[in-house]
Amino acid sequence: MSTAENTQPASASQPASASATSAPAASASSSASEAELAGLHFDPAPSIAGEVPGPRSSELLQRQAELESNARSYPRSVPIAIEEGFGATMKDADGNTFLDFFGGAGVLNVGHGNPDVLAAAAAQQRKLVHALDFPTRTKLDLMGKLKRLLPGRLRDTARFHFGGPTGSDAVESALKLTRAHTGRTPVIAFQGSYHGMTSEALAVTSDVDCGGPLSSPVHFMPYPYCYRCPLGLRPDGCGLACAKLVETSLKDPHSGIPKPAAVIIEPIQGEGGTIVPPAGYMTELRRITSEQDVPLIVDEIQAGFGRTGRMFACEHDEIVPDVITMSKALGGVGFPLSCIAYDSSLDTWGPGSHIGTFRGHQVAMAAGSAAIDFMERTDLVAHAERLGELALSVLREAAAGMPSIGEVRGRGLMIGIELVSDREARTPWPQLAGSLRRACCERGLIIEVGGHYRNVARFLPPLVITRALLLSGIEIFLQTLRELEGVLSPASSGPAD
Numbered sequence: 487m488s489t490a491e492n493t494q495p496a497s498a499s500q501p502a503s504a505s506a507t508s509a510p511a512a513s514a515s516s517s518a519s520e521a522e523l524a525g526l527h528f529d530p531a532p533s534i535a536g537e538v539p540g541p542r543s544s545e546l547l548q549r550q551a552e553l554e555s556n557a558r559s560y561p562r563s564v565p566i567a568i569e570e571g572f573g574a575t576m577k578d579a580d581g582n583t584f585l586d587f588f589g590g591a592g593v594l595n596v597g598h599g600n601p602d603v604l605a606a607a608a609a610q611q612r613k614l615v616h617a618l619d620f621p622t623r624t625k626l627d628l629m630g631k632l633k634r635l636l637p638g639r640l641r642d643t644a645r646f647h648f649g650g651p652t653g654s655d656a657v658e659s660a661l662k663l664t665r666a667h668t669g670r671t672p673v674i675a676f677q678g679s680y681h682g683m684t685s686e687a688l689a690v691t692s693d694v695d696c697g698g699p700l701s702s703p704v705h706f707m708p709y710p711y712c713y714r715c716p717l718g719l720r721p722d723g724c725g726l727a728c729a730k731l732v733e734t735s736l737k738d739p740h741s742g743i744p745k746p747a748a749v750i751i752e753p754i755q756g757e758g759g760t761i762v763p764p765a766g767y768m769t770e771l772r773r774i775t776s777e778q779d780v781p782l783i784v785d786e787i788q789a790g791f792g793r794t795g796r797m798f799a800c801e802h803d804e805i806v807p808d809v810i811t812m813s814k815a816l817g818g819v820g821f822p823l824s825c826i827a828y829d830s831s832l833d834t835w836g837p838g839s840h841i842g843t844f845r846g847h848q849v850a851m852a853a854g855s856a857a858i859d860f861m862e863r864t865d866l867v868a869h870a871e872r873l874g875e876l877a878l879s880v881l882r883e884a885a886a887g888m889p890s891i892g893e894v895r896g897r898g899l900m901i902g903i904e905l906v907s908d909r910e911a912r913t914p915w916p917q918l919a920g921s922l923r924r925a926c927c928e929r930g931l932i933i934e935v936g937g938h939y940r941n942v943a944r945f946l947p948p949l950v951i952t953r954a955l956l957l958s959g960i961e962i963f964l965q966t967l968r969e970l971e972g973v974l975s976p977a978s979s980g981p982a983d
């Protein structure tokens with residue numbers, strides 16, 4: 487087991503509240519070629535003619551309802567049938583064009599239909615699609631690129647494992663690896679977490695509504711959600727008490743928590759409501775887990791691949807995990823692919839310990855490789871960081887005069903706006919979030935809703951979005967919110983979705 491590479495307090499800023507705002511970066515420009523990025527979207531966007539859903543979308547939604555599972559979810563809150571995607575835009579079956587601030591739940595970092603990625607995928611498809619875990623040039627090429635991009639010592643020591651193609655599969659692999667290595671079973675996860683839908687991934691997922699947690703020995707610690715501190719403390723004087731709780735739980739033989747196989751954490755909670763840990767928290771967690779000889783798994787499935795303005799979100803805190811999970815944007819433009827990267831000292835499981843038929847999807851690997859090339863050529867990570875600063879400053883400035891915005895937070899292009907019916911009491915307002923998502927869709931903007939109380943509007947746009955498209959989407963969002971704020975009563979009930 488490795489020790490922390492850097493235990494200095496991170497210099498990253500605290501999540502700022504909506505009221506404490508400054509707006510520095512309104513003139514942010516990008517070193518990525520704006521001209522190249524501008525050509526990667528449908529134009530004009532958004533462009534809506536008539537009602538949403540229009541007649542063709544309505545017909546397809548109806549046919550879907552007759553054929554598909556009751557468990558389907560997104561089309562209930564964003565009622566469109568999607569026909570085509572390009573960059574940060576999508577067309578529906580009626581020819582309406584939408585601005586996509588959802589990005590396939592964080593998959594489409596290089597944009598829908600990225601031409602470089604599609605060309606690489608098409609070339610690979612003609613050669614070889616399926617290869618189990620045999621070595622291929624395509625896979626070795628991808629691993630070589632990934633290794634170069636990993637944080638700290640993992641650049642030298644990392645091993646990769648490709649399991650099944652989803653994020654949940656990567657979480658399964660990470661848990662299995664650390665359990666096999668330590669010989670221990672319990673795991674520590676965090677309140678508000680989302681790690682997937684397979685049984686072990688569900689076991690470390692805190693959302694009871696979607697079936698988690700299962701009965702595996704998992705202990706949930708409070709995530710550092712400073713806006714609603716689970717310990718009732720204030721970030722300016724808490725001394726990171728929530729990290730201290732992890733430490734005492736691991737050290738105290740009477741904590742009721744047996745020594746775990748791993749601690750698993752999202753570096754920014756995504757589905758939990760885009761919650762950014764305060765400066766120093768992840769560094770503390772790294773110190774504690776290293777000192778207690780417990781592997782630290784950082785789940786970068788949503789926050790990784792440039793999303794937060796760093797290749798991996800844990801880089802903001804200058805920590806090096808023992809295991810990193812990846813998926814979503816790893817497959818380029820939506821080809822399913824996942825893997826874990828981990829310190830070679832953990833590589834003590836035996837041959838065939840974790841297998842799966844679809845662990846060698848060559849097209850997805852070629853697409854992922856081309857996506858990395860594209861990101862590097864266009865300096866997309868720096869672009870995401872700059873646009874993220876711009877978006878946060880515009881939103882925070884607007885929030886000062888909008889009572890329903892409790893907090894604006896995020897990093898890079900992973901942004902959350904927490905909606906409240908009473909700013910003083912911080913009362914969650916999920917009905918507003920649900921109505922807002924629907925109304926934004928009708929005006930051509932697709933957003934996501936998440937959070938512990940389903941009251942956080944979430945932006946995860948493709949990183950190729952231009953400054954102009956980003957600002958026009960934010961304008962639609964704010965205008966729609968201003969109108970709804972005045973019309974909806976805080977007591978209004980109804981489904982949050």
Ligand SMILES: Cc1ncc(COP(=O)(O)O)c(C=O)c1O
Nearest residue numbers: 652653654680681682756787788
């Ligand atoms: C942080 C995180 N981990 C794991 C998953 C699960 O990924 P998948 O839906 O591909 O199984 C998700 C999905 O949203 C996620 O956000």
